[in-house]
Amino acid sequence: MKATHPVITSLATMTMGFLYLPLFGVAIYSVNSAEKSLLWEGFTFNWYLQLFENEWIIQTAWNTLKLALVSTVIATILGTLVAIGINRFPWSRKANAFLDVLLHIPVVTPDIIMAGALVVAFGALRAFSDVFEPGMVNMIIGHITFQIAFVALVVRSRLASIGHDVEEAARDLFASNWYVMRRIMLPLMLPGVVAGAMLAFTLSLDDFVLSFFTSGPDSQTLPLYIYAAVRKGVTPEIHALSTLVVLITVVLVVGAERLGRKKEI
Amino acid sequence: MGKKLIIWHGDLTSRRALIQRGLTFLSGGMLWLMLFLVIPSLVLVALSFASRGSYGEVIWNFTVENYERLMGFSAFGWTPDYLYILGRSVVVAFLTTLISVILAFPLSFFIASRPPRTRYLWLTLVIVPFWTNMVIRAYAWFLILAPELPFAKLAATLGLVPEGAALYPSVFAVYLGMVSMFLPFVVLPLYSSVERLDWSLVEAAQDLYSSRSRVFFKAILPQTMPGLSVGVVLTFVPAMGTFVVPDLLGGAKYMLVGNLIQQQFGASRDWPFGAAVSMALMVLTMISLQLYRRRGEEIELL
Numbered sequence: 001m002k003a004t005h006p007v008i009t010s011l012a013t014m015t016m017g018f019l020y021l022p023l024f025g026v027a028i029y030s031v032n033s034a035e036k037s038l039l040w041e042g043f044t045f046n047w048y049l050q051l052f053e054n055e056w057i058i059q060t061a062w063n064t065l066k067l068a069l070v071s072t073v074i075a076t077i078l079g080t081l082v083a084i085g086i087n088r089f090p091w092s093r094k095a096n097a098f099l100d101v102l103l104h105i106p107v108v109t110p111d112i113i114m115a116g117a118l119v120v121a122f123g124a125l126r127a128f129s130d131v132f133e134p135g136m137v138n139m140i141i142g143h144i145t146f147q148i149a150f151v152a153l154v155v156r157s158r159l160a161s162i163g164h165d166v167e168e169a170a171r172d173l174f175a176s177n178w179y180v181m182r183r184i185m186l187p188l189m190l191p192g193v194v195a196g197a198m199l200a201f202t203l204s205l206d207d208f209v210l211s212f213f214t215s216g217p218d219s220q221t222l223p224l225y226i227y228a229a230v231r232k233g234v235t236p237e238i239h240a241l242s243t244l245v246v247l248i249t250v251v252l253v254v255g256a257e258r259l260g261r262k263k264e265i
Numbered sequence: 266m267g268k269k270l271i272i273w274h275g276d277l278t279s280r281r282a283l284i285q286r287g288l289t290f291l292s293g294g295m296l297w298l299m300l301f302l303v304i305p306s307l308v309l310v311a312l313s314f315a316s317r318g319s320y321g322e323v324i325w326n327f328t329v330e331n332y333e334r335l336m337g338f339s340a341f342g343w344t345p346d347y348l349y350i351l352g353r354s355v356v357v358a359f360l361t362t363l364i365s366v367i368l369a370f371p372l373s374f375f376i377a378s379r380p381p382r383t384r385y386l387w388l389t390l391v392i393v394p395f396w397t398n399m400v401i402r403a404y405a406w407f408l409i410l411a412p413e414l415p416f417a418k419l420a421a422t423l424g425l426v427p428e429g430a431a432l433y434p435s436v437f438a439v440y441l442g443m444v445s446m447f448l449p450f451v452v453l454p455l456y457s458s459v460e461r462l463d464w465s466l467v468e469a470a471q472d473l474y475s476s477r478s479r480v481f482f483k484a485i486l487p488q489t490m491p492g493l494s495v496g497v498v499l500t501f502v503p504a505m506g507t508f509v510v511p512d513l514l515g516g517a518k519y520m521l522v523g524n525l526i527q528q529q530f531g532a533s534r535d536w537p538f539g540a541a542v543s544m545a546l547m548v549l550t551m552i553s554l555q556l557y558r559r560r561g562e563e564i565e566l567l
Contacts, residue, residue, distance in 0.1 A: 004378045012375030015368045016387075019394050019445055022405030029408060038413035078294040085290030089283060090273060099291075102298055105306075108498065110506025110550060112523050113543045117305035119530050120312060120540070145301045148294050164274045171275030177286075202396050208509055213530060223400040230404045230513060239408070242401045249397045253389060 023246055030239035047240035057225065057241065064221040067136065067211070068204040071143035076197040078144070079151025083192075084185070086152070087159040103153055106146040115213035118142050122214065135216030142210040147203060151196035158192025198256050205249075313540035321534035331541035347525070347542075354522040355549055357511075358504035361443040362451075365500055366493065368444070369451040373459040376452075388456070395449035403513045406442050407433060410514075434516025442510040447503070451496035458492025497557060505550050522546050 030048070034041035051057055086099050106114065118138070125132040132138060162185075170184050208223045215224055222245060229238050273283055313331055318324045335351075337343045376387045394402065410417060410432035420426045432438055462485065470484040486493075508523030515521070522542060529539025 004375055008371045008375055011368075011371035015372045015448070016390060018368075019391070019448060022402060022409050022445065023394070023397070025409045025414075026401075026405045038408075038411055078297055081290045082294035085287050085294075089287030089290075090280075091287070102295075102303070105302060108502055108550070108554070110502055110523070110546060112506040112508060112526050113306075113309070113547055114302070116526055116530050116539055116543050117309045118301065120308055120536060121301060121305035123536075124308070141301055144297065148297060152294065168275035177276070206396060206398055208398065208400050209506075212527075223398050226398075226404060227400045227509070227513075230400075230407060234404070234408055234411075238404070242404060245401055246393075246397050250393050253392050253396055257385070257389060257392075 026239050027243045027246070030236065030243040032236065032239075035236060047236040048244070050237055051240055051244070054237075057222075060220050060222055060225045063136070063219055064205065064223075067139055067143060067219075067221060068201050071140045071147055071204050072197055072201045074140075075144045075147030075200050076151050076193060079148045079196060079200070080155050080189075080193050082148065082152040083155035083159055084189075087156050103149045103156075106149040107153075111146070111207070111209045114146060115142070115210045118145070118210070119213050133216060134214055134219075136219040138214040138216075139211050139219055139221075142214045143204045143207060146210070147200040150203060151193075151200050154196035154199060155189060155192045158189050158195075162188050194259070198259075202252065309540045309543060312537050313544050315537045315540075317535045317537050321536075323536055331538045334538060335541055335545055350520050350522055350525055351545060351549065353519075354505055354546070355553065357439065357443065357521060358501050359553075361440065361447055361504045362497055362500045364440070364444050365448045365451045366455075366497065368448055369455050369496065372452050373456040376456055377459045377462070388453075391449050391452050391456075394445075395453060399446060399509050400513075402446060403442050403510050406438065406445070406514060410438055410441075433514045434519065436515070436519060438514040439511050439519055442514045443504060443507070446507075446510060447500040450499040450503075451493075454492040454495035454499065455489060456492070458489040462488050494557075498554065501553060501557070502550055505553070506546060522549075 029038065031043050031045065032038075032040055033044035033046065082103075086096070086103075091099070118141075122132045122134070122138050122141075166184055166188065167180055170180050175184070208227065211221050211224055212227070215221070220228075222241070226238060226242060229235065270277060270279055271283075272278075276283075312323065314327050314329065316324050316326060316328055316330060333339075335347050337345050337348055372391075376384060376391070379387055408414075412418075412421075412429050412431045417426065417430065417432050420432060421428045421430065426432060466488065467480060467484045470480045475483065506523045506526075508521065508527045511519055511521045512524055512527075522545070526539050526542050526546065529535045529542060533539075
């Protein structure tokens, strides 16, 4: 590879600094003992300790995790089945085009429109059942709706790269449908399924808009909590909470990357 | 012989059995998407032609008054307020995408030129903000732009803002927030293209005495188009509909279409008008993407 021009190097470094400046700022202020001012007054872990004593925040964190886990499991199952259904059967060109458009809708629709549509849908469904009152169930349904498409797209591209050769070989050796699915397809596409699930999980943790539109009083998540708190003014507790969330993100990203690299070898 | 047998990748079966099996796989996800994506979207379209009752309920009469209102026509004459918001959203999304692309090029070339071991480190450094929650990143700017910090003080010394004022809410803060929000969305796909760049083409152009800009536009840019296109779509679409960043950093005066929609579905409880604004946002997004695609093809053809 060619040596990089110093201008490119300095521009790149500045851009990285620009991305990280705010995150580092928050991290530094999360251990500053000054409560009201932004002047440095000394190191403290107090704000973190206060977080763990705040039951409301613990509840909120638990909600965030529950939402991400439940929606990811359901979306991964449904999305994987859809991907198999699309990739492994002789659909006509029209049917394929239709499925393709359907899966890309959540990708090219601004999430605020999906959120608006879901508000309306849940409003109508409320006439039939109390389940659709704003709250956790609605949030889970909303998250699954955009997650399915992403999981299906990831798994489908994995299926396409596997091809049909192994499957044909298995069938020539009299493997049943069930056997082909369980012992051939599933192990081969597992990396794609895991990647799709991780994508879905992070999308859920990352989401603010859909949760904001569909949440109820008892189903606040961390992003919603932080958003509400910021509007009242910044506090060291929120610095600490944000820093924790960023650190968890780092762990998840590094973990996912490790997992991905092992698979490649 | 009723059924015609076919062989589908080694499987001796009939077309009907195959279709049935395929539909079984598809049914769950498709049903879900129909119920919670397609039908709600269609209802949203219909809703944009309904009107709001005095208690925020929906009255199903066919009317285009929501669209008239969006265009600025009301009982009191014509005001371009909503049109301004729509136009501003397009401009903000466009400039955010443009600035992100300009910044993403040096960064992806820089990362691609690192030795393999540190390359992963740099990539991870881009992925972390990519996956960090938007609210947190917007809020982090809140802190950085606070009046007590050097940035606001510097601006005050230069006479850009009054002494002791924060740098938010402002247009500048919105752009700062938006670009930092969406930059990783461009860098990651662009990098995947830069990594696979065929340098011999670049060298050939250089050997033939192309100017630097010609080398970039004729030898590098076309090769990075696949990744760049993904990055542009990933940035432009959410940037059009964003409401967290303008809400936190832009203040009430700098409203974007996302804030307008949020207001209608939230505080104002005017679903029909919210639906009409959503339709406008969808149409604007589609038109912009279509324009971009056409330009993109031109670039590739050149």
